Each structure stands twice: as C-alpha cells, then as structure tokens.
Amino acid sequence: MIDVGFLSYLEGPLIKVDQKMMSRVEGYHPDLTAALEHLVNSGGKRIRPIVTLLMGSLLGAEEESLISLSASIEMLHTATLVHDDLIDGALLRRGNPTLNSHWTAAATVLTGDHIFAQAAMLAAELDNTEAMRLFAETLSIIVNGEISQLFGRNHLPSRDDYYHRIYEKTGSLFALSARAAALISPADRKYIQPAEAFGTEIGKAFQIVDDVLDFTGDQARVGKPIGNDLRQGTPTLPAIYYGEQHPEDEVLLACLEGSVSETEADELILRINQSGVIERALNDAKECAKNAVQNLREFPVGREKDSLEKLGIYIIDRDL
Numbered sequence: 001m002i003d004v005g006f007l008s009y010l011e012g013p014l015i016k017v018d019q020k021m022m023s024r025v026e027g028y029h030p031d032l033t034a035a036l037e038h039l040v041n042s043g044g045k046r047i048r049p050i051v052t053l054l055m056g057s058l059l060g061a062e063e064e065s066l067i068s069l070s071a072s073i074e075m076l077h078t079a080t081l082v083h084d085d086l087i088d089g090a091l092l093r094r095g096n097p098t099l100n101s102h103w104t105a106a107a108t109v110l111t112g113d114h115i116f117a118q119a120a121m122l123a124a125e126l127d128n129t130e131a132m133r134l135f136a137e138t139l140s141i142i143v144n145g146e147i148s149q150l151f152g153r154n155h156l157p158s159r160d161d162y163y164h165r166i167y168e169k170t171g172s173l174f175a176l177s178a179r180a181a182a183l184i185s186p187a188d189r190k191y192i193q194p195a196e197a198f199g200t201e202i203g204k205a206f207q208i209v210d211d212v213l214d215f216t217g218d219q220a221r222v223g224k225p226i227g228n229d230l231r232q233g234t235p236t237l238p239a240i241y242y243g244e245q246h247p248e249d250e251v252l253l254a255c256l257e258g259s260v261s262e263t264e265a266d267e268l269i270l271r272i273n274q275s276g277v278i279e280r281a282l283n284d285a286k287e288c289a290k291n292a293v294q295n296l297r298e299f300p301v302g303r304e305k306d307s308l309e310k311l312g313i314y315i316i317d318r319d320l
Helices: 005-022 030-040 047-058 063-088 105-124 129-151 159-183 189-216 237-245 250-256 262-274 277-294 303-317
Strands: none
Touching (some): 005 030, 005 047, 005 063, 005 303, 047 063, 047 159, 063 105, 063 129, 063 159, 105 129, 129 159, 159 189, 189 237, 189 262, 189 277, 189 303, 237 250, 237 262, 250 262, 262 277, 277 303
C-alpha cells in the first residue's frame, strides 16, 4: 500500500484503517458485501487517511479514534467515486473495473448510498458532535461542487472559478481530514484552523496534479482516454491556461461543446501538451504544496510534521 520510505511507519495504522472499513461489510446483501470488498481492495494510495493519521498523531489524538476517522473519510471518498464513475461513464479506475461497468445504474447508486451511510456510522463512533457536523458539511460541499461541475460544463471558466470548484470537489475532503484530526486531539484549539488550511492547500495540489495526469498519464493505467475531462466537456487548469494563451483556437470551445471529431480532439490535446501549460499547472500545484507547509510553522516538531511537509512533494511527483 505504501511505496514511500518516509511513510513506512504508517503501514500498521493503515492496515487497521482497511480492516475498519472491511468490518462494515458484514450482515448485508451478498452482492453489496462483494461490491464493498472490491472497492476497499481496489487500491489507492490512501492519501486522505495518511493526512488524518499524521495530523492527529502529531497533535496527540488517540489511535483508535484516528482509525475510525480515517476509515470514515476514506469511505466517504469511495462513495463519491462510485457516483462519479457512474456520472462519467467510466469503466475503469486504477486499472480495475468500476461497479457501473457491470452493474445497472440503480444498483450502482444504491451501493454508493450504502457506503455514504457506513461512512457516517464510522464518523459517529467518534462521539464528537463538532466532527460529525463537519463531516456532514463536507459532504454537502462535495455534492455542490459536483453539481456545479455538471452544470458548468461546455464552457471555459475563470481560474478563480476553477480553484473554487476543486476546493469543493477535493480540497474540502482533505480539509476535513486535517481539521477533524485536530478536533479530536487534546491539543490547543489554535491548531484547528491552520490544520484545515494545510488540508485545503494540499488537496488543491492533489487535484491539479490529477488534472495534469489526465493529459499526460498512461491511458492503460488510468483506464480512460488521454484528455478525457476535456473530451467530456469539463475544463481543467491546463485547458484554462491554454485558452488564455490561445483565444484564437476555436477547437477548444468546440471540444468542450462536444462538436469535434476524435481526430480534432487528439490534435488539440497534443497542442495543449506542447504549449507549456502543463509545466505552468504543475508550478501552481507546487505553490499550493508550499502554502500548505507554511501552515505547519507553529506545530510541534516531530516525525509526523516532517512527513506532512514531505507529503506535498510526494503528491506532485506521483504518477497516478
């Protein structure tokens, strides 16, 4: 699960997070149980639980509570992916078949709903009203972001709109991971706000890299065509930067509107990759990671703080 040396000491806690998630599969319809087992075992780098475990451990939170919190956040994330894959018509994720690739839309939606419920039940184990409220607020923010993206397709947004959208879709869940960990710790409440700010910035860096990988990643591993977001009418930061640089390229807007051929889309994606905007977007991700680390200045020193500071580099250098 962990292929990075500076995080190797988290292997034990992360195994417990997976075990905690798997403990929620028993006693339900066998197909539902099989689906949840498949999703939990389908991979992923568990970045959000890593943020939770590091932040909570740094501030002295109990491991058992951090395990429950981490599992609840990862299950919340998993539920959103189930629904996202259905909305996007994705047949693969991380090289594995998605639920909607072999289930009906109804069964897929209901499975996602079930995972949302299990995530909430895990969060309730914390017995912390403030953390539960934050969990619910974050889910609302994520759904609002998905709705905004769904109805905001087919046109080129401003950079400010893009950053707001990726906060709602991704940054908010990273912010939850860090802030909730601080909330359930015995540390001074002065750490709660900078913890949340750290999560927000590291989440923005994560999403920008995701959007870059949509243009540069290995199609076979990602399980969807290169530039899939653009082909689906969803503009991301590389496309936004390209549109600012080349307002004369009418193919970009036509691609967002779904009125170009596959060949025209392929040629546009090649132009975007060769225009220098990929490097520009990655520089923005690096700036977000740098901003995240700035929020840790007053935190206690220790192994966990060092790992949080290194996490941004890991996120930017990842290949999936």
